[in-house]
Amino acid sequence: MDWTPTRQAGLERLRAFVPHAGSAYASGRNRDEGWEPSAGAGPDSRTTVSGLSPWIQRRLVLESEVVRAVTEAHGPAQPEKFVQEVLWRTYWKGWLAMRPSVWADYLSDCDRDAQRVESNGRARRAYARACDGETGLACFDHWSAELRETGYLHNHARMWFASIWTFTLGLPWTLGAAWFERHLLDADAASNTLSWRWVAGLHTRGKHYVARAENIRRFTGGRFDPTGALARAPAALHDDREHPREPIVELPEAPNHSDVRSGLLLTTEDLCPERSALRDTTFVSVAGGLPADVTGTHGSRPIQFHAASLHDGLQRSATAFAAAAVRLPDGTDYLDGVLAWAHEAALQRVVAHAPTVGRWTASFERLATRLSRSGIELALCRRAWDTQLYPHATAGYFKFKKVIPDLLRRIA
Template identity: 40%
Template sequence: MLPPLPKLERPWIASRAEAERRLAAFLPRAGRDYAAQRNFDRGPAERANVSVLSPYVRHRVLTEAELLAAVLERHSPSGAEKFISEIFWRTYWKGWLETHPAAWTRYRAALDERLTELAASPARRRTYADAMAGSTGFDAFDSWSRELVGTNYLHNHARMWFASIWIFTLGLPWELGADFFMRHLLDGDPASNTLSWRWVAGLQTRGKSYRATRDNIGRYTGGRFALARPLAAVAPALDEPSIPIRALPALPTAVGAEATLFVLHDDDLHGDLADLPPGVRGVCALRATACRSPLAVSAAVAAFEDALAGESVRRIADAGSAVDLGLISADEGSEPGGAGGAQAAGRALCAAAAACGATRIVVAFAPVGPVREAIDSLRPIAVAGGATCVEIARRYDAVSWPAATRGFFNLRSRIPAILAELGIGSG
């Protein structure tokens, strides 16, 4: 019999107000305290050493720019250096994937293959099932697995240890683990998740993998686990053909004034009301939770994303006296992301535009991932239905992503210039 799941420090509430409350509570600790304490995973009941804001930041109910501005209002750039740099890790992964989209498409194709292969390998199937059920016999790993399924969040260090044990101790394909995360993390993100798993596997920084050790886990979990079963003593980096590079896509940050249907989605719910296009007559959100994975995504993730999207649409509609046109599913009536879903979603967008008297549809820019794929499939249908579709990007992305094509440390060295260009932290 497995022990009961520990309780979260605070339950997840899907709203902008909750994100603001969490930010306000965390801000005093975002400076040197964060730098000193962030690596400790003291369990779900004790998360005060990290912000636990990722479910909100990932959906841009709270934006990176807002976080940076808030932290720099409270702390000096040097005092908050670590927290700022972690926010830029998110920016880095997003920007990097824009110029290396094959890392995502390869992962998706390999995931399908790994799932198919399970049918022919009963032993691997059993290990995979045990890993997801938290019954491998590796006590820390089992606890994180059940924490992930039960709370839809894991501490960063636990994610690193978990991925390392999944790949190198249990011998499971990294793609299956990345998919397990995508199905259960509220913050499940195509860039941060895929590229972090690749990093642990030794694919992202080629030849350099991450090995979880008993000592490191014991030290940073405060001795909560017995850690009796030995972990892999080596972590040979995986290998692959190199990922092709493409130019950064166009990131237009302004559009002319015209009667507009504004389309939000899981990658940008515009919680900050910033960078809205002019002339918004109606607002809706494209929902794509099921497109995260070929397998069923956690009902808690779907409910959280639905509630956040519904609230954002209402808030923007209220602020701009526009029509609330609700949620449009990108995967209804077909397999996730399939043609039937795109047909229905494309038609629904045309109908929403007509309902609010919009002469064009403006979509918040969607980076590489399931939402991008859904938009690419439904756009021709909306255009065939008579709609004009354009995208609008965030200045934050347009300014930061060009610095994310090389290593993280290149981006990190440009943080002061990026902040200055964006006018963040300048008083």
């Protein structure tokens, strides 16, 4: 696949995939057509899935644009399955937004599990073999290499991989999720953490996903057949901690008063502000960088994608808002960089699309405090898409997806 980190490339990929998004997607989406290492950069020949996630995750391409494009081409019924998949991301984000303690527990469990593995020679070696693709289990080692070398795995391969990691290899799911975050071009706190929890049996309590050899053989077209090598009847993982639902803080689509000297701060969670309710706001400057929580989590490939797509977002925003674009420092200098930018541009207000629960949230909490100490307001906004859909993620996806017909009517 061609992973060009621009909105233009994402839109071209969408255009190319639209003809496949109807019944072909519904019948073929579970098939992992595979990746050929000798073919170089990625799984070029994939036709059953879109490969759009790195663009959608950063909102280089919007969910609403994807849904509109496929329903315009096929009508509402044919691409139903594809639209349901696109809405999974919104469901996961809404679910996590209402249960931020799941994310906090994941972060602390990750540290705990990393220390446990590090201090136990056997576990340390097993973990290293899984990450390096040297377990001796051909399918798993192949997906491990594919992920490291391309930054992508088919959804079914992600499910098999997470299940084998957790139940056959007996490794902590938290470290598997963190390893995915390191390598996936589309790494997304909600989709990733909650999918791993779902596989482990922690999302829907007691219901876990157990990878089966027959299923792998069938959906890889016979390339792999791990008969006899997988855990047969593992128990679901169990965790007693409760995660009470919290209300989602209400946010406007755009700031209220336009007479305040404002700057627009981009994050890699929303790189298309010119196609949002912010489009009518006046900004004297736009800026963006990558905080330490982001640069410290992802490996070089996702970070390069982040940096290049941020550049793309800044260029488009500078044109759309007729404002100067400023590339802020990354890593530990990020917060100082935002403050310096705000002072230099004499801003009274910094406007941003609020990041959802994940790698950006802690930096934004610190940023709010630091800006307010300088008398600068941090005005967070949220797209109508998120505001309208998140509150429906109260229970399972089956309940959530009932919003889709109404959503399609509104988009039409």
